Amino acid sequence: MADTTGSEMKSGSFMSEKSAKIFVAGHRGLVGSAIVRKLHDQGFTNLVLRTHSELDLTSQSDVESFFATEKPVYVILAAAKVGGIHANNTYPADFIGVNLQIQTNVIHSAYKHGVKKLLFLGSSCIYPKFAPQPIPESALLTGPLEPTNEWYAIAKIAGIKMCQAYRLQHQWDAISGMPTNLYGQNDNFHPENSHVLPALMRRFHEAKANNADEVVVWGSGSPLREFLHVDDLADACVFLMDQYSGFEHVNVGSGVEVTIKELAELVKEVVGFKGKLVWDCTKPDGTPRKLMDNSKLASLGWTPKISLKDGLSQTYEWYLENVVQQKQ
Ligand SMILES: NC(=O)C1=CN([C@@H]2O[C@H](COP(=O)(O)OP(=O)(O)OC[C@H]3O[C@@H](n4cnc5c(N)ncnc54)[C@H](OP(=O)(O)O)[C@@H]3O)[C@@H](O)[C@H]2O)C=CC1
Numbered sequence: 001m002a003d004t005t006g007s008e009m010k011s012g013s014f015m016s017e018k019s020a021k022i023f024v025a026g027h028r029g030l031v032g033s034a035i036v037r038k039l040h041d042q043g044f045t046n047l048v049l050r051t052h053s054e055l056d057l058t059s060q061s062d063v064e065s066f067f068a069t070e071k072p073v074y075v076i077l078a079a080a081k082v083g084g085i086h087a088n089n090t091y092p093a094d095f096i097g098v099n100l101q102i103q104t105n106v107i108h109s110a111y112k113h114g115v116k117k118l119l120f121l122g123s124s125c126i127y128p129k130f131a132p133q134p135i136p137e138s139a140l141l142t143g144p145l146e147p148t149n150e151w152y153a154i155a156k157i158a159g160i161k162m163c164q165a166y167r168l169q170h171q172w173d174a175i176s177g178m179p180t181n182l183y184g185q186n187d188n189f190h191p192e193n194s195h196v197l198p199a200l201m202r203r204f205h206e207a208k209a210n211n212a213d214e215v216v217v218w219g220s221g222s223p224l225r226e227f228l229h230v231d232d233l234a235d236a237c238v239f240l241m242d243q244y245s246g247f248e249h250v251n252v253g254s255g256v257e258v259t260i261k262e263l264a265e266l267v268k269e270v271v272g273f274k275g276k277l278v279w280d281c282t283k284p285d286g287t288p289r290k291l292m293d294n295s296k297l298a299s300l301g302w303t304p305k306i307s308l309k310d311g312l313s314q315t316y317e318w319y320l321e322n323v324v325q326q327k328q
Pocket residue numbers: 025026027028029030031032051052053055056057058077078079080081082102121122123124178179180181182183186187188195
């Protein structure tokens with residue numbers, strides 16, 4: 001029976017079911033694609049995958065018939081409306097509405113059609129803007145949210161609560177992981193709607209290619225952010241599927257934080273741009289700091305492996321081979 005108390009119940013059966021049918025929702029995104037790579041590496045052979053155009057997860061009837069037909073045994077929910085500070089601020093209705101629809105449809109149909117275990121992914125923005133640092137899981141719902149992403153955060157908090165409610169009422173094994181800011185291959189490199197790391201990688205690359213003197217970076221440069229490579233996150237997701245069946249959500253971070261100014265200097269170095277940085281203080285800084293307390297996941301036995309420097313170099317190589325060369 002699924003644990004409802006908050007203590008960590010180790011299940012350990014996921015890794016021994018390599019032919020069980022697993023639905024990875026959002027398999028072409030940053031996170032979903034990394035989870036698919038990790039599952040293949042680990043020998044899982046029966047993944048069921050649908051692109052957005054094959055299955056729109058905001059459609060309740062389509063999600064229902066998908067689960068009724070496919071009957072997956074496990075679900076990892078990595079499909080969502082995702083974006084950086086500008087996208088969150090500009091499209092609040094999409095960030096709350098689409099995310100509530102996707103997660104409600106998938107969680108309910110997964111329960112209804114006998115899925116054994118589901119992993120829901122939230123985000124570090126669920127915590128109050130001025131949460132204690134590093135942020136423990138217990139900081140949830142203890143203060144006001146950061147306004148630039150409160151709509152997305154409310155949807156993600158609802159997802160955690162939905163997993164907890166189904167666990168309480170139906171003894172169903174739905175768990176939640178809360179990743180910090182992620183990056184890596186298959187990230188979104190859109191100039192405005194992406195997160196800071198891919199946005200800066202692209203801007204520095206294009207400035208270098210065009211022999212530009214300067215690159216504009218948003219905000220003051222003082223906010224602190226923690227970055228985790230998506231391959232580490234994927235490893236943590238598989239670990240949680242196998243080893244965690246608790247009531248409470250689990251933080252997934254790297255423990256390493258940098259200011260946006262330090263990040264910009266690191267990306268500049270990796271890309272090899274020689275010009276100067278110009279700060280656009282008309283753009284929002286967002287939350288001043290959001291370092292996860294990773295002690296819960298560490299106590300369960302998982303720690304990250306990829307350093308920010310190595311992860312940045314790998315991501316830039318991937319960007320050159322898969323984004324720049326594809327355009328040529
Ligand atoms: N990126 C980050 O820094 C962080 C991400 N997370 C969480 O990780 C999860 C995955 O994020 P990430 O991989 O970055 O996001 P991406 O935008 O890279 O990928 C999201 C995926 O969801 C799919 N999707 C979106 N809407 C629908 C829909 N209506 N029906 C079907 N599929 C849909 C997308 O397909 P398509 O592109 O075709 O629309 C895409 O494959 C999210 O829950 C996010 O909150 C948490 C913390 C940080």
